[in-house]
Amino acid sequence: MSEPQWDPYDRNCPTRALLDRIGDRWTVLVVGALSEGPMRFGEIARRIDGVSQKMLTQTLRGLERDGLVTRTMYPQIPPRVEYELTEAGRTLREPLAALETWAKTHMSTVLAARELADAGTRS
DSSP states (O other), X not given: OOOOOOOTTSTTOHHHHHHHHHHSXXXXXXXXXXXXXXXXXXXXXXXXXXXXXXHHHHHHHHHHHTTSEEXXXXXXXXXXXXXXXXXXXXXXXXXXXXXXXXXXXXXHHHHHHHHHHHHHXXX
């Protein structure tokens, strides 16, 4: 039996939902944070300035559901939970780091273009 032919340009293809997950800003930042190694929820929240508890929880649950993050609970008082990238999650580090680098490299150009575009809409 042959492998399925995935086509993210087809609205019914599940790859589209996966691309939504991977392209989400919180996913990009969570994967980046977890690239540094396993972290507790609070550590991730401190590393990602501006993420709400709700969004971080949703993002981590989605990444866990997709097999990109593991959640390990340690039986102690108080309970300790750590999140870590899985093998599949670790394969995202390089492409997402490239996006982060691209954004940093081109931010000045993008800001200048926005300023020009905004000035044009005010005339």
